[in-house]
Amino acid sequence: MAEAFHDKASDFIGAITEILDELSGGADHRAECVIEASNLVAAFIDADGRHTADELSTWVSSIGTRLTPPMIVTPATLRSDDTFGGRKEWLEQPSTLFDLLVKADSNDTGRRANRYYALALDLAHATAALDLMPSPAEVTAIDRYRTMLLTSMDQHGVPRPGQPDAPAPATKAGATAGAEPAPVPEVELPPERPIEELLAELDALIGLDHVKEEVRRLTSLLRIQELRAERDLPTIDTSKHLVFSGNPGTGKTTVARLLSQIFRSLGVVTSGHLVETDRSGLVAGFVGQTATQTRKVLDSAIGGTLLIDEAYALARGGENDFGLEAVDTIVKFMEDHRDDLSVVAAGYPTEMQELIDSNPGLKSRFTRTIHFPDYDTDELVGIFGLIAGGKEYHLDESGTAALQAVIDAEPRGRGFGNGRFVRNVFEAAVGHHALRLAELGDDELTDEMLSTLTGDDIHPVD
Template identity: 60%
Template sequence: MATPLLPYAESFVDDVTAALGALSGRDHAADCTIEARNIVTAVLAADGRFTTDELEGWLDAIGARLDPPVLVTAHQLRASDLLRSDDGWLASPSTLFDLLVRADARDGTARASVYYGKAMELAHATAALDLVPSTDEIAAIDRFRATLLAGFDAAGVARPGAAAAVGPAASDPSPQASEPEPEPARPVEDVLAELDELIGLDHVKGEVRRLTSLIRVQTLRAEHGLPVIETSRHIVFVGNPGTGKTTVARLLSEVYRSLDVLSKGHLVETDRSSLVAGYVGQTATKTRAVLESALGGTVLIDEAYALARGGENDFGREAIDTLVKFMEDHRDDLAVIVAGYPDEMQELIDSNPGLDSRFARTLAFPDYTTDELVAIFGLIAKRQEYHLDADAARRLHEVIAAEPRDRGFGNARFVRNVFEQAVALHAVRLADVDAPTRHDLTTLTPDDIAAV
């Protein structure tokens, strides 16, 4: 019986063979079949074990295409050396990929992107052979993706789905309850490319990529009528303000839509003031209205721990109960992200058994380093067509480094405040300049940089 892996192996071989053939004029099907074998074997071997489903999938999709074909049983394959894989294979670009990406750099083509897309499909289809892919297999896919993207960078070729660099957006605590018209879903690689461009947040980005891979694997299994394990889309975000939580929530909601987990993928931001009313019975209505505006997308509840404070008679408890019931009633088309400080968020989760069972994943957003905050300042300044001279850059580093990193440190919000103050000081400094040049108008000096 054909396995779900077979069509993805065939597609990889056919499309990469065509891409290579356009360069050389020769048939590279045999080379591409071996390449597919290497990818599949490396992912399967990542956790050091081979299930019967994995072995049968390998034999059906890979073994039968090799020359000579491998015609053995799953038991015989497990006992052989055919599935030995060097994990280092995932850590450096293959010869075939290197040929394609170098040709792209020379010719301005995008054949390596074909390899990348088909290789990612094949890797995820490999992990989908089992009901629950192991964490080692998901991590192997992430390493393979990073290896290929580094190959694009090294060759000076744009990454697939490359987006303009963006910094973390400051969160607007006011609710956005209006329901936007959904735009066409972006390819998931485009969304992940934008995620990759965010400054810092390496652990957070890795967790989002791994969650994305897990959902892709389950989606592939569902498409082939195989049993799936439901993956919770509800997440707890913990960390100080200005650490990119809103930006990551927006991108994660887009990922969900790209993978058909959500129908719209928009983000609604809210907090206690938009959910809790002052009279009995009004809180449930108010909370439902906000949640209904988020249907098809994601609701981000900032400082969500405030809902669990105020005692047993506080209306925040009513908002929590309404939230839990709404999550259950609309489990197929809503994602909920609750955000706040770590200790307080644990108190919130412990306040209601329904929350504890639904929020199985927590992402910790660390404070940015000084260098990362300097880079964020540079992005903000670039958008407004300002830049720092060398002395101003050193002064900025000193100002940021001197700011206490205690609870409540504003991170990117603090940097935005420093920038806005710098623009104001710059304007005052130029007020007495009769005919400022473009350089004068766009250059920030040490006199413009001060603590806020």
Template identity: 50%
Template sequence: MIADPGLESATEAFEASLTPIVQSLAGTVEGVDRAALAEDVTREAFNLAAAFVDCDEVHTDAELWSLLVIFAPRLGGDLLKATPDDLRRAGLVTGRRTWLDTPSTLLDLLARYDRRHGTGHARTYHDRAVAIAFAVAALDPYTTETELRAIERFRATMARAGAAAGAEGDAAGVPDPATLGGEEAGGPPAQDDLGPPRPLDELMAELDDLIGLEGVKAEVRLVTDLIRVQNLRQERDLPVVEQSRHLVFAGNPGTGKTTVARLLAQIYRTLGVVERGHLVEADRSDLVAGFVGQTATKVVEVFDRADEGLLLIDEAYALVRGGGNDFGREAIDTLVKLIEDRRDRVVVVVAGYPEEMGELIGANPGLRSRFPKTIVFDDYTTDELVAIFSSLGERNGYRCDEGAEDKLRAWFDAQHRDRGFGNGRVARNLFEAAVARHASRVVDVEELSDEDLTTLVAADIPDLDESADSAIRRTPPPQPPSPT
């Protein structure tokens, strides 16, 4: 058997990076066997690889042979003459998946040393261990969701130990105030101004920094991890099971669908799925014409604009809501054809209310196979809406005193979370209303402190029976002081 080059390379990198670190940390201790320390690092790599082989409790011959070919020469002993069946009978891999849930002694040691000395050794462990995880996932042609979730579970374990600190882009992933709550105030950057692809760590940090959306973040990580595994297999000329990149985003307005789509477009660009990674937004009016022969042309034009990027079709269910003479069905038929013809050039995300999106996918047999995955965007909780409001305040130089925060929380609690609830945009509208009321309250105060100018009090928060929009309309603009 020949060693898998990906796992071999990942193991070598783990050993080359971690062995000198461990030996250096133990250098001040008398009687330590440096050769034994090197073997300990190799055993750590073996345990990691075995844990990811075991994560789905299915131990294929390809996976077990890879472990043997790579680690038997390093660790010796009975491994040198073992076969996959020997490993199964001995249970050498069975149960190793528990490694994914508890930081190892080595990781804990590195993390504690980092906290005392400000080093980044645990981050090195994190990066090298993740490389082993992806290499194992790439051993079989089809990567299961269980394997991908195991990678994320292990990342969470390392993060709890402090290993994820210092990731590239941690400071760069702070979301813009316009995107907090999931809706952008401005349009996307010009397609020619996208700059170079951003590092994946930076993009994932920006995703993590978004308020709420925990289920969405987990699903995007799975999508990202699967592409990374498939890229590894392609690099080694291994067969890859072709899977659709197109997605359904189901959720109420203001739940972050556009924000996540824009990040996903950049993630796809960084991973090589598309070349440009820009986002093109469209709705029914961009796709459906009023005359025979024009609808297909409009759909093609939208696809042309989205070429090598991501096309987000908002309220896509509206395509099946027309009457008998409506051309929405023609638009769907054209969409299905172009999605297939340009599957290597355009990624399509259809978005809208959950129930209606199911109706859309069922309207054409070709849509169901091309949109196999739905990501659900849940409504924001009161805590998350308060956090969005507070973040907007921080970015704009405002803060709530205790009374304002209590009234703010009560206001969100009183809102009906029914169909069409605006979520993040409600928080933004409420913030704008509070700022307007604050301005009207303080404009005639003769001597204002900085605290007066930046503190929102209970009177600035609209009453419970007011909507955020009506509160803005009812608030008179601040008038300049009368001349004396």
């Protein structure tokens, strides 16, 4: 792994040196870039406070020897002197060098900060990959460092990696209700997309902060294991099977689709498509048919992700129910195709936990649960705005106030529709808007009137 780390360190130092040399008109900034790499790596080594011998010896051979003067010492000396103690604080704010690049990009619409970001994260993942299994503290540090760099770009009006030069509109989560599943879904393979473009789309989703963090953590774990695999080093199997728990309309399908494409970009699945199904798509009505039906759906998902909505319904019919046959088929298929298939089981939190606990095969394969919380009022207003904007409508001040009141009055218990709820409110509002304007003549209507939803148009939905 030391060789891979050395390559990432060289890439960082070389590329950032070229960028700084160009900015300064030809001066040599290599020594400054070596210090920048040293600070970055030392901070990630200190992230969990362990300072292992492999981490320290690799730092000395790949970076310490490049410093001026060279720092050639043993890991024991570094540890006894507590050389890296407290260095993790370096990750808490943009470095002077990164701040310089961001401000330069802000002035001339360059992409230097994007380049630094990509190289720095590569080096961070390579540092974490020096251990067989990165610690939770290291993975969390990578995610927080990434967020800090992106926030700095946002503050200076610099597009994030994966965004076009003009920042793309925010993507809504949970605003589109899923279509009725076909018995055997048609698979349309999406084009492969860069990992940073997918993460940028994830970041742009409304709300879901904890969900985003969990997806980014899983992404980092897979990237680190991929680095080790490339060097024929031992790896830890990281499961691609997940439980998504939460009420309807909280973005589970949106995140599952992005996650499958992230898996493809990382090379852990081949196609990156999403197949959606539920009990009705897996369970047949006669003895012997369910296993065949379930395998057809599973076959269509190979290379991507199978999202099973309301998965707990598979175990709700008792011992003689055909749903249990579907569960057994799924468990075997997950084992047989674990290298090229991700399965996401979604549903209400309590019922999903009962389902996983009911079957040892499921419990051993679904080791990671991500909970999708209900959206708050402001987030739902934002989702409404995205839905409306997609149809060239917008709310005026009275419409916004009325919408907030309708959302606040809706019970937030089990089954609250979240994004689906506000979509229904929007569709009803369009109907009320049309009725209100029908009383006016065509010559009285303006484009603004035709596209503005007011408080009179917003009503509770039965």
